[in-house]
Amino acid sequence: MQMEYLPRITSPKDLEKLTASQLIRLADEIREALCGVVSDRTAHFASNLGVVELCLALHLEFDFSRDRLIWDTGHQIYPHKLITGRFASFPTIRQRGGLMGFPNPQESNYDLFMTGHAGASVSTVLGLKAGDDLAGEDRKSVAVIGDGALPSGVVFEAMNNAAELKKDMLVILNDNKMGICPRVGGLAQYLDKARSAPMYDGLKRDISRFLKSVPVVGESAKQTLSQIKDAVKGMLHGGMLFEEMGFKYIGPIDGHDLPTLRKYLAMVKKMKGPVLLHVFTNKGHGFRPACDDPVTFHAPPPFQRDAYGQIVQMKSTSSRAYTNAVSDALYKSMEKDSRVCVLTAAMCEGNKLSRIRQDFSDRFFDTGICEAHTVAFAGGMAKAGMRPVVDIYSTFLQRAFDHIFQEVCLQNLPVVFAMDRAGIAGPDGPTHHGVYDISYTRIFPHMVCMAPGDESDVSPMMDVALSLDRPVAIRYPKANVETIPRTLTPVELGKAEVISEGQDGTLVAYGSLLTSCVKAAEILREEHGLDVGIINARFAKPLDEECLLGVLEQGFVITIEEHVLAGGFGSAVLEAASQRGVSSDRLKILALPDRFVEHGERDELLAECGLSVLGIVATALEMAGREVEI
């Protein structure tokens, strides 16, 4: 498709120069640009296709060089990027040094917060409004939130507060019946009902006003009127919940009809107090395969289209990831033990749990995007005698920190946290790197922390985890599994596995980078004549002090982990050395730096942080007092 208008949109102001039909053509061009990206890399796709008209309407009716706009989560921000001066750099999106796939204030003043976690938009928009009011700034505030993100508890905390503060703010509910998978839960059912309700734009208030004006005599008449009022309200529209919470509800309206969107945005812009505009969109709109299969096309593997727009080739994803290994181990555990339950917070697809959902439907729980609830819920299940496994991305478990503390660790309950994407998450970037979990789990009494060094550790670790009467956190990376050929030492609580011994020093890997250590040791031996041993630490808590402090007394030790330095595995070794009076002079911790690592391919980011094979070699040479020439 010839890009006629999109290259000319250097700021949202340029939209005003286009006629209605030109705007429709522009929407097509935006969709074409989105298709361009996914032709050679995985990127968020269907959600972006679905908000093109909404994005145009918002930028036409508001002035976000002044007004405030937050896209909840931020994965659907591509059309916004395309019309806010980033068309030329758009092909770099999700590549190292290129545009982020999420909002990024460093790229543009039109992006206010760097986000990637769902649910916080209503709070931040309310905060922006409260702050702007105090500063005497007259700015409109808008949050666009998906129906998948809506059930996050924090959204209701914000709405509750907004009703009290009565701030002029607009929440747009982008209802496409989907999270990554079809949305679940009571709210989903509630929103489904709204689909069959007629459009509502304030009628309820008119009726209330009318009913109040009717003269009533006596209690029974009052009661009757109130009953009539409730019945009429119930019949009228599907947004009662929001109205009862103190928001004015408008909708639902068609989110692909640009003139309608503009008309309603122009109207709600003038309304006082908190307003919720309910918009229906189709996830994947404008690209048939994505509408038909929005789950696959949420973030599809790269694919090619033919001249008719048909998909001719989609990159296959046959390689086996840690996620698959963990899911298989869970499946086996569920077969063996009827107490084992699996909990996900809306990440069934990412955590590869469809088979479990299908075959163990009574022990599979999808809570929606509600991580805090999921963990407290797991605490309840464990107390009731079950063995819940919270299968969750490391970065999203951060949402539930206090529940890990109170509902799980403080009670010493046997909840297993299977922490996926622990380490560098790659193109999603800083919001998704799971690089804090060793710290935030290790600090709590009772907690056991473990990490498989390769695939052969995965299933035995799950068995050990489920056999313990205490909380366990297992971390594993967003990476394909590898297997280190060796005679396997059984996984035993608090025991490290010595893979090889070395005269000069030892590389101690906690989890994902064990295979890099094996490769580094080979290079050190063959190219530098250094005899370096390898330990698969397996546990960060309880730590195998005897083994790890033992090697520290023999030669240099480098600990290697895909986690920030603060509070990680190396810190645990350092703490143990200090407690036991063992010198740590010859200990070096290789970990991620104290800065937010940007987006890019996992391997290139690890290399940048000194965690590639060559980075490990360089550190070992340095520790051995050798010249480093890399």
Ligand SMILES: Cc1ncc(C[n+]2csc(CCOP(=O)(O)OP(=O)(O)O)c2C)c(N)n1
């Ligand atoms: C706290 C948190 N949990 C989970 C996710 C993973 N996630 C990203 S998008 C998404 C679905 C969002 O659904 P919705 O808000 O309806 O947006 P849509 O893609 O349908 O437009 C999920 C579960 C996340 N980003 N943040």
Ligand SMILES: CC(=O)[C@@H](O)[C@H](O)COP(=O)(O)O
């Ligand atoms: C927006 C979001 O949070 C998810 O879509 C996330 O990007 C998925 O990551 P994976 O691709 O690692 O499953």
Ligand SMILES: [Mg+2]
């Ligand atoms: Mg949705």
